[in-house]
Amino acid sequence: MKTISINGLYAITPDSDDRDALLRKVEAGLTGGARVIQYRNKTEGAPHLEMAKGIAALCRQFNAVFIVNDDVELALQTDADGVHLGRDDGDIAPARSSLGAGRIIGVSCYGSLARALEAQAAGADYVAFGSMFPSSTKPQAPHAPLSLLTEARQVLQVPIVAIGGITLHNAPQVVDAGADAVAVISAVFDTPDIAQAAQAFSNLF
Numbered sequence: 001m002k003t004i005s006i007n008g009l010y011a012i013t014p015d016s017d018d019r020d021a022l023l024r025k026v027e028a029g030l031t032g033g034a035r036v037i038q039y040r041n042k043t044e045g046a047p048h049l050e051m052a053k054g055i056a057a058l059c060r061q062f063n064a065v066f067i068v069n070d071d072v073e074l075a076l077q078t079d080a081d082g083v084h085l086g087r088d089d090g091d092i093a094p095a096r097s098s099l100g101a102g103r104i105i106g107v108s109c110y111g112s113l114a115r116a117l118e119a120q121a122a123g124a125d126y127v128a129f130g131s132m133f134p135s136s137t138k139p140q141a142p143h144a145p146l147s148l149l150t151e152a153r154q155v156l157q158v159p160i161v162a163i164g165g166i167t168l169h170n171a172p173q174v175v176d177a178g179a180d181a182v183a184v185i186s187a188v189f190d191t192p193d194i195a196q197a198a199q200a201f202s203n204l205f
């Protein structure tokens with residue numbers, strides 16, 4: 001049985017409507033050592049079920065954790081390890097009823113430690129803080145300071161994920177501040193050598 005843990009490189013897929021191209025990218029990320037893959041694809045009309053099923057199979061092959069963004073139903077349909085929920089994606093309780101105790105629920109907490117404490121109390125399995133740095137993927141994301149990670153580390157029991165504008169250059173600060181995992185889109189997937197980028201992030205842990 002696979003041990004489910006949230007640490008190391010947590011790679012999040014870029015928007016895409018090309019299944020085969022996306023799967024090649026994800027495979028490269030896994031080859032480089034990504035420990036968690038989140039299927040996040042805001043492209044309308046993309047073959048979401050087929051893409052997510054393909055990524056689920058790759059994650060099984062590499063013994064990595066597979067998380068679906070936003071969509072509890074898609075997580076169930078693809079036998080994902082869990083789901084990631086933001087403030088517009090529904091509450092933890094109904095997601096837990098659907099997913100059961102064995103699957104992961106991750107929750108976006110932006111710059112709010114209070115939200116993270118609430119999420120932990122409501123049964124979240126990990127929390128995410130961000131945006132740590134300006135993000136070209138999500139330029140309007142609210143900012144979370146590095147000191148929040150350190151503060152959160154002292155009071156939370158669940159793993160802490162940092163997200164937003166994380167690069168190979170600034171990731172060491174995030175890890176030193178207390179993150180268990182770095183969630184990255186562009187600095188992994190918008191690079192000419194995805195496996196090499198993923199390996200460099202993985203080497204930080």
Ligand SMILES: Cc1ncc(COP(=O)(O)OP(=O)(O)O)c(N)n1
Binds near residue numbers: 010086108129
């Ligand atoms: C690991 C992780 N952290 C934060 C987010 C952002 O979630 P959300 O605020 O719901 O925004 P969208 O990703 O849905 O645009 C995430 N997806 N993953």
Ligand SMILES: Cc1nc(C(=O)O)sc1CCOP(=O)(O)O
Binds near residue numbers: 185
């Ligand atoms: C999806 C997402 N959520 C964020 C948050 O702060 O909650 S930042 C973000 C984008 C992350 O992409 P990149 O690694 O390219 O900056």
Ligand SMILES: [Mg+2]
Binds near residue numbers: 084086
């Ligand atoms: Mg969301």
